[in-house]
Amino acid sequence: MDTSSASAHRQHSAPPASAPVNAAEFLSFRLGAEEYGIDILRVQEIRSYEAPTRIAHVPSFIKGVVNLRGVIVPVVDLRLKLNCATAEYNDFTVVIVLNVHGRVVGAVVDSVSDVLVLSPAQINAAPEMNTTVDTSYVTGIASVAERMLILMDIEALMSSADMGLMDTLPGVQ
Template sequence: MSMVLESASSASTATPSIGKSRALGASAGQAAGNHHLGGEFLTFRLGAEEYGIEILKVQEIRSYEPPTRIANSASFFKGVVNLRGVIVPIVDLRLKFGCDSAEYNSFTVVIVLNIRGRVVGAVVDSVSDVLELPGDAVRPAPEINAAVDTSYITGIANVSDRMLILMDIEALMSSADMGLIEAAMQ
């Protein structure tokens, strides 16, 4: 199953339906690179927490299929899949972020990302929806001691009764410990 995302039209509060295509747009704030000031975010769950990433980085959402494992790789690197002729590395964000359990079920999906021209898959517990957040709804990431790496958190948003952690997925996937995308590529 696959849901292809296009930036041709606008969807401010749509709930993606796995298996069906739906066009999703991006705001002018994101096009200017102001991802931490608001814009449209795809929200997903990792354990009990809910995260948001810029919709412009999302290529499609697919149901989880076991990838081909690569020997001697990090535990969070699940392997590779063939996506219409493109070999795509798959990273389990639940394992990367140390979630208590990383159970594969019918809600588990792979968010296919396009990061600096490279296609990468991220396994998450489930996809929630697409939200448009005004800049004033986003607060800066909290300052936490050096024992906690918050460099990928761009902000925190309070949406209704839930807390949303906004993540710079490009910085995360480009980090040296991931080894997926050359940091020198700009």
């Protein structure tokens, strides 16, 4: 490829001029009646749900492990972890394969909706609540047309001590 065509290619692959400055992309998914969003950069792939191999003496929200092309991947049911009323497995149930701190982890959700580009103006701060429920993983609430999207720090959630999925990282308590 000559340099002029390489230069032209770079110009065409730039983000569209209509993309908001500091916009971020989020994968939206459903857990029960609620819609959530996570940073698309943490998503490795989306797979149909297959029953994992159960492991004894793990919390109920850790469903087990699956073999993903030679990598043993722990599978967490986010519906159970986040105390959703029900966790039914059907044709829409999927596993979002995440890369968290260099480790591959699967997250079971009811369904995946789409990828949304959100500008900072569309994201409101997470409300502070006096509750025993840990809401520290909620980073904001986004308004998209008629939809409310709960934005999550999936990396922090999957790295939490109660998950037991990550080794202690340098500088992280």
